[in-house]
Amino acid sequence: MVDQVKLERILPHARHLERARHIQVDIEGGIAPGEREGILGELRYPLPNAIALGQWRGEPVLLSMVEATHPEWPSGREWLNQLPGDAFELISTALQVNHWRRNHRFCGRCGKPTQQHRNELAMVCSNCRLRAYPRQSPCIITLVSYGRQLLLARSPRFKQGRFSTLAGFIEPGESAEQAVHREVMEEVGVEIGRVRYFKSQSWPFPHSFMLAYFAEAVSRDIHIDGVEIEAADWFEPEQLPGLPEAGAISRQLIDTFVNGVAIQD
Ligand SMILES: [Zn+2]
Structure with missing residues (x-):
């Protein structure tokens, strides 16, 4: 940095x-x-x-x-x-x-109008005083690898030719590490072993708090769900498809992994 x-x-x-x-x-x-x-x-x-x-x-x-x-x-x-x-x-x-x-002009509990708090980023209900703070929704995002290969996938809403890492919201009661295992299994059917934390990013579309991880696959078999993911494959670092924009943490995961492979080669 x-x-x-x-x-x-x-x-x-x-x-x-x-x-x-x-x-x-x-x-x-x-x-x-x-x-x-x-x-x-x-x-x-x-x-x-x-x-x-x-x-x-x-x-x-x-x-x-x-x-x-x-x-x-x-x-x-x-x-x-x-x-x-x-x-x-x-x-x-x-x-x-x-x-x-x-999105917080009215109270979520009693429905009355809210007002901006004087000193904090908070909307306060004029009736019941309930406070609404800016929300961050925790998500995991993970680059799955097998040896020097990267598992990248595409969602139907991506631009043509673009692939990215896997991501999903953390569910109530779930740890970030559990979410990594579950999302990878749900989206591409791949069992993973070691998971390593990378870093986080507050992504504003609309308010995802991304916790990024590297994950090592136990096997190379891919079974996509066909709904959230329409295509997924293993890629060599020298033959990558279209990737996410430079500022996105998904791109930082990919670049960091590829640079690491280059150093080892
Ligand atoms: Zn209220």
Whole structure:
């Protein structure tokens, strides 16, 4: 990891807002181009639907939720492909806060309107005081290998020619390691042995908290379910199919494994 600029999770104070910049997100999750570069714009007036996200490169950043659709604004995925890797955390945070804020306008318990908490990222019910925080849904994502071969699969919703690692939500009562074994068995019918943790990523489509693992297969037989997975195969590191975008943790799993094989060869 080199010198990533982190979003400092200190909510900007009102008196610092004259230096604030903002990121505008529309109803569909499109992000407006900024004035100077990337996605940050100058803040020239108080915004009605602004939420403090934190500090970015020394400047306070606000999210402004735009109550319209702007088909001309690039999607979050398109921005991730265009901007340097250090923009990931800013985009991920903005999209998830936007998604959460729009989906918790009313209390899930009593149905009354909610209000933004003054100091926290929380929506508070005006009636029963129930708090709703931004949700992260834990998922496992795993690269299964056999010797120097990688098991990659494709879902029917992937772009043509693209393959990726296996992933799935962790179910209630289940550990991440159990989910790795279960998902691999369900999706490709492969029994795995040793499982090793890699790292995590907060993925904003819409709010998956990805826990990434390397898993070693016990055998090479593949039996796909045909529903979630339409094709799966073993690939040599030199003959890989289309892969996920660079910022995705699935791609980092694949690149790290392939680099490891190259060192061993
Ligand atoms: Zn309530």
